[in-house]
Amino acid sequence: MAExxxxxxxxxxxxxxxxVVQLFALVAEGVAKSTDAFLADDREAAESLVxxxxxxxxxxxxxxELVQRQFALQSPMARDMRFLLSVLRIVPELERSGDLAEHxxxxxxxGISDSLTPRIRGLIExxxxxxxxxxxxAADGYVDRDADVARRLNERDxxxxxxxxxxxxxxxxxxxxxxxxxxxxxVARFYERLGDHAVNIGERIRYIAEGP
Amino acid sequence: xAKRIDVEGLNAWFGSFQALADVSITVEPKxxxxxxxxxxxxxxxxxxxxxxxxxxxxGARVAGRVLLDDQDIYADGVDPVAVRRSIGMVFQRPNPxxxxxxxxxxxxxxxxxGVRKKSELDDVVERSLRLAGLWDEVSHRLGRAGAxxxxxxxxxxCIARAIAVEPExxxxxxxxxxxxxxxxLRIEDLIGDLKDRYTIVIVTHNMxxxxxxxxxxxxxxxxxxxxxxxxxxxxxxxxxFTKPDDNRTEDYITGRFG
Numbered sequence: 001m002a003e004x005x006x007x008x009x010x011x012x013x014x015x016x017x018x019x020v021v022q023l024f025a026l027v028a029e030g031v032a033k034s035t036d037a038f039l040a041d042d043r044e045a046a047e048s049l050v051x052x053x054x055x056x057x058x059x060x061x062x063x064x065e066l067v068q069r070q071f072a073l074q075s076p077m078a079r080d081m082r083f084l085l086s087v088l089r090i091v092p093e094l095e096r097s098g099d100l101a102e103h104x105x106x107x108x109x110x111g112i113s114d115s116l117t118p119r120i121r122g123l124i125e126x127x128x129x130x131x132x133x134x135x136x137x138a139a140d141g142y143v144d145r146d147a148d149v150a151r152r153l154n155e156r157d158x159x160x161x162x163x164x165x166x167x168x169x170x171x172x173x174x175x176x177x178x179x180x181x182x183x184x185x186x187v188a189r190f191y192e193r194l195g196d197h198a199v200n201i202g203e204r205i206r207y208i209a210e211g212p
Numbered sequence: 213x214a215k216r217i218d219v220e221g222l223n224a225w226f227g228s229f230q231a232l233a234d235v236s237i238t239v240e241p242k243x244x245x246x247x248x249x250x251x252x253x254x255x256x257x258x259x260x261x262x263x264x265x266x267x268x269x270x271g272a273r274v275a276g277r278v279l280l281d282d283q284d285i286y287a288d289g290v291d292p293v294a295v296r297r298s299i300g301m302v303f304q305r306p307n308p309x310x311x312x313x314x315x316x317x318x319x320x321x322x323x324x325x326g327v328r329k330k331s332e333l334d335d336v337v338e339r340s341l342r343l344a345g346l347w348d349e350v351s352h353r354l355g356r357a358g359a360x361x362x363x364x365x366x367x368x369x370c371i372a373r374a375i376a377v378e379p380e381x382x383x384x385x386x387x388x389x390x391x392x393x394x395x396x397l398r399i400e401d402l403i404g405d406l407k408d409r410y411t412i413v414i415v416t417h418n419m420x421x422x423x424x425x426x427x428x429x430x431x432x433x434x435x436x437x438x439x440x441x442x443x444x445x446x447x448x449x450x451x452x453f454t455k456p457d458d459n460r461t462e463d464y465i466t467g468r469f470g
Contacts, residue, residue: 006467075420077453077465211455 030101035128150202222276246426254441263299300374306366308358344372364395
């Protein structure tokens with residue numbers, strides 16, 4: 001008794017886990033950097049996010065293939081099955097969130113931030129801060145298999161949704177030109193989606209930790 | 213008809229060695245219950261205790277109650293042979309009577325019970341072979357020796373033989389472990405068909421097989437060498453293989469402990 005079997009399989013699971021952690025780190029960092037790049041009009045930082053997104057996309061494909069292989073070859077069960085199923089559902093959220101961070105940063109190259117009112121700028125800063133916190137929390141929750149992170153992310157997401165509403169209300173007051181206001185509506189929507197993806201991931205982390 | 217089995221505080225010994233301790237479990241009718249666990253965990257002993265085959269081994273004994281629809285099969289005066297007629301067993305290695313024809317293999321139990329009429333025997337042979345999914349393959353050669361069939365066919369012949377005497381319960385001790393993958397899948401399909409009529413309990417070392425065929429899974433384990441086997445957890449198969457309650461079950465089915 002008390003002897004581990006299926007050592008190779010479990011090593012593959014660890015490899016998958018490490019790649020997912022890496023994806024979390026890249027996305028969380030991307031969300032933080034994208035806000036800075038956008039508000040500072042930092043084209044260089046924006047370009048580095050485009051490069052990071054290519055890494056995210058490659059890792060995402062890599063993880064999917066590794067997971068598929070485990071299902072085909074190893075008949076995973078119980079916690080292994082829950083883990084692999086969750087990874088399959090988590091990585092598209094990560095990939096999509098990487099795209100959203102890149103979309104936000106891409107606006108840095110269009111010189112939008114100079115045209116913003118202080119209030120709109122402040123709202124974007126807050127959305128960026130909460131989005132970044134949510135993604136760091138999601139990453140930590142994943143590493144710790146913390147079932148409670150789902151609840152906390154949900155609460156944070158409510159704050160983000162409120163900021164989204166405030167920003168939208170601010171945009172319709174007509175202080176910005178229509179093209180800038182349209183871009184800002186998109187940026188606000190990107191943050192709102194980033195929050196939703198983090199919430200979805202929180203639910204998957206809860207599933208890994210606790211099951212259905 | 214399929215009957216429920218209620219096991220209460222079952223213990224089993226081989227001489228002074230206790231193989232099984234304090235097992236209580238309800239086996240539902242018209243369901244497949246799979247028993248899984250490492251070698252020596254007592255699952256086969258448990259299976260054999262369900263139709264009084266355990267006591268056939270010299271020095272082996274059983275304590276506790278096994279109720280077949282409220283009738284204790286270990287009560288005083290109960291005939292073990294009658295128990296085994298209503299609770300049939302299929303073994304790991306297909307064991308048809310080698311020189312008997314296919315027909316006689318299936319009819320053997322009935323003949324022992326005194327049925328002589330050819331038309332009645334023929335009806336039972338056909339019905340049992342059909343239920344066992346073997347009729348189409350052997351109907352034109354019922355007179356050939358049982359041993360002339362392939363391994364998978366022989367195992368289905370043994371299943372036909374077991375169901376010919378119309379048992380209420382079918383016990384299967386690793387029925388597919390000696391078979392090739394295709395024969396295994398055929399037997400597994402057959403188990404799915406048979407559960408409409410019988411209470412089925414299957415011991416298997418193959419966890420994927422337990423997952424495929426059973427409605428309920430029971431995990432047996434031993435705490436260490438020389439310790440008796442115990443029932444650790446029983447529950448719906450989907451639950452056991454997705455999120456079992458007991459860490460020992462989870463460790464076993466994910467291969468963390470062999």
